[in-house]
Amino acid sequence: MFNPSVPEEAREFLDFVNASPSPFHATHEAAERLRKAGFKEIKERDSWNGTIERNGKYFFTRNGSSIVGFTVGGAYKPGNGFSILGAHTDSPCLKLKPISKKEKSGYLEVGVQLYGGGIWHTWFDRDLSVAGRVLVEQEDGTFKHTLVKVDRPLLRIPTLAIHLDRTANDGFNFNKETQLAPILATATKSALNGFDKAGDSEAEALHHPLLVHVLADEMKVKPRQIRDFELALYDTQKSTIGGACNEFIFSPRLDNLEMSFCSIKALVEAQDIANDTNIRLVALFDNEEIGSLTAHGADSNLLPSTLQRLVATELGDEKVSATAFEEAMHKSILVSADMAHAIHPNYADKHEENHRPEMHKGTVIKVNANQRYATTAMTSLVLKELAKKHNIPIQEFVVRNDSSCGSTIGPMLSAKLGLRTVDIGNPQLSMHSIREVGGTDDVPHAINLFKVFFEEFPALEKRIFVD
Structure with missing residues (x-):
């Protein structure tokens, strides 16, 4: 072989x-x-x-x-x-805004900022998730810097079907504020799972309660303990060796x-x-x-x-x-x-x-x-x-x-x-x-x-x- x-x-x-x-x-x-x-x-x-x-x-x-x-x-x-x-x-990456909660046309979206000089069109149609640090309030009132990395795909920025934009192959142009917003979930499924109302934590007032609960579950803390965070989006596809002669790192x-x-x-x-x-x-x-x-x-x-x-x-x-x-x-x-x-x-x-x-x-x-x-x-x-x-x-x-x-x-x-x-x-x-x-x-x-x-x-x- x-x-x-x-x-x-x-x-x-x-x-x-x-x-x-x-x-x-x-x-x-x-x-x-x-x-x-x-x-x-x-x-x-x-x-x-x-x-x-x-x-x-x-x-x-x-x-x-x-x-x-x-x-x-x-x-x-x-x-x-x-x-x-x-x-x-x-x-270069996409980072969550301080208030990231968005809802449009039946979808829960997450507001993001551009960090650095990325080739942003490459972030479309990728299986994305979030990682970074969370400030978690402890039982004694102290705050702990805690790393979080959600390993499963949570987010996606879908492209528009070519049937709805016949100029798509003439140059991929998009608005970085309104069309580079990742989808987190549908409003319907979020409501069915009990996340149609804001929770009682400060974080849930600024971000989708669904997202805050995902983070809390990942870190095994209560949502109310999450006081602030710095989160970046990342591609969940792992780095790998590629090329016919195993000569490349795709990463x-x-x-x-x-x-x-x-x-x-x-x-x-x-x-x-x-x-x-x-x-x-x-x-x-x-x-x-x-x-x-x-x-x-x-x-x-x-x-x-x-x-x-x-x-x-x-x-x-x-x-x-x-x-x-x-x-x-x-x-x-x-x-x-x-x-x-x-x-x-x-x-x-x-x-x-x-x-x-x-x-x-x-x-x-x-x-x-x-x-x-x-x-x-x-x-x-x-x-x-x-x-x-x-x-x-x-x-x-x-x-x-x-x-x-x-x-x-x-x-x-x-x-x-x-x-x-x-x-x-x-x-x-x-x-x-x-x-x-x-x-x-x-x-x-x-x-x-x-x-x-x-x-x-x-x-x-x-x-x-x-x-």
Whole structure:
């Protein structure tokens, strides 16, 4: 039987993305992987003096949707550098409005907001459900952040039959406010099941009581305990391996959970912490898809404050110089990891002729003369040298001059910290669609590249002379 093998890392990624329909779930999954690898959870609200030690492994979360994990090298001293990987946990999606209750033509509908720059027509005719976090009131009056993921299809945005719109194949145009409303149930069935009247909870006054009861049943709480929530719609069709040679990953949220997964796995598996002079750090931020300017996004104080605290943390009797942070920044580098555009066979002219990344041929270094990507010759050299030494494939990408260019967390963090930065990502198709396509081999390619980056950057940095 013809059944080509699939890299184990790609199969492990499927488990990660299938368990992560929201940034809250992605952060939880990353935390669980770190915890199982012996990382100790710490809190930003606590003092780190006396907690952080050389050879130690730690992580913390912010808002439940961003996470920072790090290891302290056995040879680290304050003023030494940081080896940093940055990615993001969010993806374009539909999110419930604060008041989502709608009823039209005998149907119960749910009001949604657009989050990020999604290809919204791909959300029609999909089996959708909801996931995110719920604030649940406890018996003692406290409120608990609780994850919820309803695994069965609850919602659907149906297209209009072609018999009623003969222009449907001439271009799929729709109103995002009035025609992108998911159907939850029929009013008839909802009433027959006793949900024709608002319940006695605050949530049921704002959202369909039927939906609130589904959430309550899922979490095994009473509807009145649900005080508020942040819920996103997601496609219940699971990520899977596809292609005749098992070479593709068909999945939602490749951008950017693939880079998030590879970063965490590399941090866990990288060797020789005892001899490392640096702190190895992974930061997975929320809200990249909407500009990152939030308390838990890359344009917040999350990374700067973390680095400043680590530099200032007391390690035994060692004194920290007044300029230790500035010294550290000039010995550090950020690898901004966000997915890249693979060459599309049906739209090959959209790529610059000498920069056409292909799946299975390695992680892509992204360059832009206008610094929409923060890569420079010096920062790309770091990854090129490491890739060359270990025979890890790598590619390069620039956008065409007659095309717009997206951006990443790289430029904002580079400018905020004066930090050398290189923008990279694995190649994929259908970016920002509800179902995207990546290559199975590129998952281990990225993990291997990130591991040698953690293990060997401090030694390589000493050989690069740039002021």
